[in-house]
Amino acid sequence: MKAILFRGKDIPLSFEEVKKPKPIKDQVLIKLKYAALNHRDIWVVTEQTQQFPNGIILGSDGSGIIEDVGEDADPLLVGAEVIINPALDWGNNALVQGDSFRILGFPDNGTFAEYIAVSKKYIFEKPEHLSFAEAAAVPLSALTAYRALFSKARLRAKEKVLISGIGGGAALWALQFAVAYQAKVYVTSSSDDKLRKAKNLGAVGGFNYSDPEWMVKAQKESGGGFDIIIDSAGGEQFSKFIDLALPGGRIVNYGRTAGNITDVATKLLYWKQLSIHGTTMGTRDEFLSMIDFLESRNLKPVIDKIYPLSQLDDAFERMKRGDQFGKILVEINK
Structure with missing residues (x-):
């Protein structure tokens, strides 16, 4: 062969x-x-x-x-x-x-x-x-996104979700899963074209992280921040998610395309009662649940x-x- x-x-x-x-x-x-x-x-x-x-x-x-x-x-x-x-x-x-x-x-x-x-x-x-x-x-990307959203972040309907680096497979599955679950989803990218395509898939807003003012715009447009942030990049921009997370917010990371995380505002972390989760792949039960989820909602x-x-x-x-x-x-x- x-x-x-x-x-x-x-x-x-x-x-x-x-x-x-x-x-x-x-x-x-x-x-x-x-x-x-x-x-x-x-x-x-x-x-x-x-x-x-x-x-x-x-x-x-x-x-x-x-x-x-x-x-x-x-x-x-x-x-x-x-x-x-x-x-x-x-x-x-x-x-x-x-x-x-x-x-x-x-x-x-x-x-x-x-x-x-x-x-x-x-x-x-x-x-x-x-x-x-x-x-x-x-398999790999949808399972990763499913565990991140539902097992780790415990997404609830109507919550505000920010997904970083839209365009990759897991990020797009997270977008589709969250939209199907009636969340209000926002995305980030360095490409305006990718932001436009994400909106066609159901994102209500998108922010170009090449713009120095993107975080200010995100806070304003979202009405103060996000309940859940799903990140695949890590790197220096991760620290901004601490600011963008609402009190009681959950931040989930499953990748490092931007390198290691550097600074975290510790006071905000504990004062806002934030949860930061790392996740990789998922269990057999989560795989079965993921398949059932996309079948029941006819997701592609x-x-x-x-x-x-x-x-x-x-x-x-x-x-x-x-x-x-x-x-x-x-x-x-x-």
């Missing part, structure tokens, strides 16, 4: 023929239709110092059709249209992942390949209202662009530039 292999930092990704996996025990073999990129893929490529002579197949998200099963998997699964939950071995504590937790695509072989063998416990029926391409855009992902597997480098470059609005997908098998 054809696959994209990662062998180490500063070593170009290679598109080559590798051995097709065989399902064992409770595994199923999936002929992948589509995969999706995540920032995690870029972090693996740019930050991993260890080298892997045999190569590792990256990619966390995927959709496809079950072609074969291992000895402990039901043969009736063959032919099923599925998506994959990339959160592996979460553990028994819903509050935090256990020591064995990992995300599909590193160190386990992932979805940038024609086939993948995974345990049957990580496959779920593809939502009927989604195409294979749309389904591949769901925003798709930015689709590349063939052989052009994965071009897809990576687009994500690195931050040009995307929605998920960047990889077409694998038509």
Whole structure:
């Protein structure tokens, strides 16, 4: 089968023929239709110092059709249209992942390949209202957004929500989930075009964080601040969220595209009784709840662009530039 292999930092990704996996025990073999990129893929490529002579197949998200099963998997699964939950071995504590937790695509072989063998416990029926391409855009980013909004921030209807860095997959899912839950949603971006597109998806306001006055405008337009702030960037701007949060507000972070958080106004943190949460992926129950939520509300992902597997480098470059609005997908098998 054809696959994209990662062998180490500063070593170009290679598109080559590798051995097709065989399902064992409770595994199923999936002929992948589509995969999706995540920032995690870029972090693996740019930050991993260890080298892997045999190569590792990256990619966390995927959709496809079950072609074969291992000895402990039901043969009736063959032919099923599925998506994959990339959160592996979460553990028994819903509050935090256990020591064995990992995300599909590193160190386990992932979805940038024609086939993948995974345990049957990580496959779920593809939502009927989604195409294979749309389904591949769901797992990692939608699960992240769902846990951030509902498990961590405990969103209530009519609350005011600010989502930073709109354009990425998880941020857009957070926008769609919050709008569907009748929240009043605002977004930030350095692109006026992305702000306009977010408003078309239901955001009531947007702020360009390149504008030195964006925080003043946000406080005025929102009527004083936000109940919930969902952030994927960290960095220096995070400190502004302490000012923008209403008393009793919840701030949730799931990423670091802008680097480490620097200054936090400690007095405001305790005086306003704020809660700051970090979150990563989610549990199996949250994955099931997320799927149920988007099915019941007929939600579909925003798709930015689709590349063939052989052009994965071009897809990576687009994500690195931050040009995307929605998920960047990889077409694998038509």
